[in-house]
Amino acid sequence: MTVVRLEDVSKRYGEVEAVKGFTCEIRDGEFMVLVGPSGCGKTTLLRLILGDLTPDNGHIYMDNTIIDDVPIEERNIGFLPQDFGLFPHLTVWKNISYGLKIRGDSDRAIHEKTEEMLRILDLQDLKDRSPRQLSWGQQQRTALARALVIQPNLLLLDEPLSAVDWITREEIAEGVKKLQAELKITTLYVTHDISEALSLGHRVIVMYKGRLEQCDKAEKLINKPKTKFVRRFIRSDHGKTKL
Amino acid sequence: MMILASSFTLYMLISLFYLFTALSEWPLILRQLLSQRVILALWVSIVSSTIVAFIGVILGVPTSWMLAYKDFKGKSILETLIVTIPHAYPPGVVGTAYLLMFTTSNPIGNLFDRTGISIVNTFWAIVMVKVFISTPFLVSLLSEKFRSIRETNLEVIARSLGASDFQTFLTVTLPLSYKAIVAGTGRCWARAMGEIAGTIVFSGAVIPGVTQTMPAIIVFEAQYNLPIALALALILSTFSIVILVSFRVLME
Known part of the structure; x- marks a missing residue:
């Protein structure tokens, strides 16, 4: 049983504010997808949750405990980076x-x-x-x-499919999702691919320029985009995704 | 380019060996090899360089680790001071600087003088010069290796799986950098074996069995008796290559 909550989390690198006042909650056992164009701060956010970075502002909670200063090795997080890192x-x-x-x-x-x-x-x-x-x-x-x-209490997946062919990609994505449903591990899946996000997540967080644009179910993102960016981003999917 | 460079090295080695087989100078080499002067000089060279390699590892591994993993203010200045400058410094100047440092008018020299420990013209003078000149060879190689390991996600993953910093170092960083440590130690040792100018200035390099090293004899002989210098060069390069290769094989 793991709930991850971010409260007004910010992180800057020198002049650049990579994550700005980010608030969201990943529910217990949920398959949450974090999507946004490259350079939007997704990786920074992931590294904050992982514990590789500490927030400048705000707090990260795991089951109502602040984990800002808990070292990586005590967080019990399963991490799958882009290159798998075997x-x-x-x-x-x-x-x-x-x-x-x-x-x-x-x-x-x-x-x-x-x-x-x-x-x-x-x-x-x-x-x-x-x-x-x-x-x-x-x-x-x-x-x-x-x-x-x-x-692990939480599974973090950083664009694990970005270098996979389209055909095997859908298979693997389905496999990952099925496995997650069986094991009921709270999961955060990071991707820049909106189609992948819409088809995979219980809910999807759309991130742009360090900010949370919208956090909703896929059909809500499609039917009721809250911001201009979300509408534009969803449109780039060209209706490929069938829900 | 690589073929050109490697064939040049090979050509140099071959011509060195060919010279002696052609001139049938083997008796000269053997006589030199068995002379007390040469045995003592080889001994001084090998022992001092091995001590230097040990000190190099003890100082160099943590230094390389810090340069690669710790981000602090003035790091680039520090790196220039402990890697770039010693690397680029003419060894003769290093010897002179040491010599100046150990005069009684210098605070450090004064301190040593008062405690009664003398360094100049001793075996430890050789070691000090060689440590300064050779350790950067290990550090530059190893810090690059550590940096490339840091760029991967491997250490973060090890920690996410529950490994502490130290466990991560032992189970991930060390196995992945082991070859670089061995190679760097070899380089450090080889550079120490070849060191001449700095050691001559700071240690005098004239006392057999104490400060007289092989390269120093070669330099002296080259001015008066070239065949002997060549024989000594052959002996030194053979010993160096054999020791280096067996060290690498043994460690891997």
Whole structure:
């Protein structure tokens, strides 16, 4: 049970204000999508929640506790970056079991949980491979397994599909969503692709120039855009998305 | 360009070795190799350079880490002071600067003089010069490596999975930078082996078994007896290459 709430969060880099007075809530078990054009501050926002950056202003709450100063390693967040970030010096099995080992789980627990994840994501045959020997999709599944095996409170996905072909992309997106629905982990999915956002999210946050433009269900964004930018952004989808 | 450069290096090595096989100078090399003067000089060179490599690692690894990971004010000035300047400084000038630093009119020299520790003309003079000149070779290589690791998401991911800073260093940073540390240590050692000018100025380089290093003898001999200098050069380069290669193989 995890609720993530941002309250008036701001972050600046020198002169540039990357995130401006951002307030939103990601509900328990929700699949929230954060969408906006590149350079709008999405990545900064993600890094604030992850704990890689600290807000200059405002607070981030996880289940009503302020986590602004909680170090990354104590937040229990599963993180899947754009390039998946698999440890190149470890095998698939060791990549997935890394978090369990670092947390000092017993050998038996590590073995059981890792094998279970391998099974869920269909990676059993690849467990002794090095990340270099994996296809893009296999790398993604490994990274996802590694993030999920620690039973995170929150799953952060940073444009995980941006470098995938369109055809496999829809498959993977569906797979991710299905898995999330099964595991009921609160998830924030970051993308610049409005079509992807509209088809994936329970709700969608549209971000532009560091600000929250609108946070709503997809059909509301389409039918009742609150700002000019949202209308324009939705129109760039060209009605591709079927709801 | 790379082919050109590597063939030039090879050509240099081959001509050095060819000279001796052609002139059948092997007895000369052997006689030199077995002479006490050469054995002592090799010993001084190897021991001092190995100590320098150890100090280089102890000083260089944390320094490189800080340069790559910590963002603080005046970092670029610091980097210029501890990497760029020592890198670009003529070694002879380094020796002279040390010499000036250890005169009694200088506060540091005065302090050492009062405690009764003398550095000038000792083995430690060689070590000090070499540390100053060689460590930047390790630091420049390793800080670049650390920077490239920092640019990936790997350490952030390790931490998100529960690893503390130190655990992250041990399980991610170190395994990924290990080869660079080994290579940097090798470079540091090799640079120390080759150091001449600075050590001659600061240590005198005349006491056998204490301050007289191999490169120093080669320089002296080159002025009076070229064949001997060449024989010594061959001995030194053979030893250096063998030690460096076996170090790399052993560490990997």
